[in-house]
Amino acid sequence: MQANREMMNEACRLITHAGIKLKENFGCCDSRCKSNPHDLVTDLDRSTEEFLNTELERLYPEIGFEGEEFGLARAGSGDSRWLADPIDGTFHFVKGIPHATTMLALLENGVVTLGVIYNFVTHELFTALRGGGAYRNGERIHVSDQPLHGSCVSVEIRRDRDYAANREFYYRIHDRTMIYHTLNCGYEFGLVASGKLDGRICYQPWGTHLDFASGSLLVHEAGGIVSNIGKDRQYDVMDLDLLAVNPAIYRDLTEGDQALFPIEPLLFSIDPV
Known part of the structure; x- marks a missing residue:
């Protein structure tokens, strides 16, 4: 299977839907430590990952799923798997700093072919399909041309x-x-x-x-x-x-x-x- 626009649309739909509950709990969510006082986890990290896994399995049962909280949940039947981080920046999420995001990627034969990053606080949705350019909320984006000096x-x-x-x-x-x-x-x-x-x-x-x-x-x-x-x-x-x-x-x-x-x-x- 090769990543396509339909898969991108489904990934965006799921990730933005998950973001509704995350936005509601932004800055007012209980947490606990994982490895150190700055490495936090919440129940929403786990429930969001479970939601993404369940929905993606329903849509694409042949594709595996690996997440930040539960690891490799499904191997799938081929060489493709979803890679998910339900809340990247849980410390920021808990503290109410608007830098937390949800990330989802598709890995096919060792190559990333689809990527979505959603800032559910600012409603910035970054998307990329391999060979199809990069976008923020549907508008094409491009890196700077600044050399190292002054960068x-x-x-x-x-x-x-x-x-x-x-x-x-x-x-x-x-x-x-x-x-x-x-x-x-x-x-x-x-x-x-x-x-x-x-x-x-x-x-x-x-x-x-x-x-x-x-x-x-x-x-x-x-x-x-x-x-x-x-x-x-x-x-x-x-x-x-x-x-x-x-x-x-x-x-x-x-x-x-x-x-x-x-x-x-x-x-x-x-x-x-």
Whole structure:
């Protein structure tokens, strides 16, 4: 199966319907800790994921489903599965900060072919079909053309892991650009695809493929470059170190003596036929 407009319409219908209840409970919802005091979960995280799983199984029983809260709920009968994050930014949701989103992507044979990010507070619906462009509320969007100098990018890097090295690397990036970070993947990917932020860098990030799948396609379809770090415009959704940036910043980050993320040389070459 290949993602199509009908599937996009159904995904948008479900995600916006789920957003009605989320909006009603925005900023006034009880929560509990998962791994740390800032990693929260609510009953709505779980019920929203269950709703999406149930409805998508009814519509597309052959497609598997994997979510943030329950993991792989259904394997499906082929090489396709939905990837869902019911509330990306639960901390923001609980605190009443309007950066929380719901995300849904379709992964087919390892490639993201459909992505939806919905900010249920501001009613911003970001959509992308592979090969079909990126949209915000039905209007075409595009990444910026700002080079690294003078740019503003989001950086997600775990400074609690390899602390000294990662802290130094963070400040090397900081020396080259202004850093903007809300701790919310979906919200920031939407900003990059709209040209309001100039890029997003993920290096040993907190997030998982569920956090990055929808946004990676959105930025790609908005004219950006999404590439795993060290690879030349190659992207594997399961590899979490990635650049999602405009073309000018991609060149600045990967080319020349000052490149922060130089392309790794191939270990072998293939002789031309």
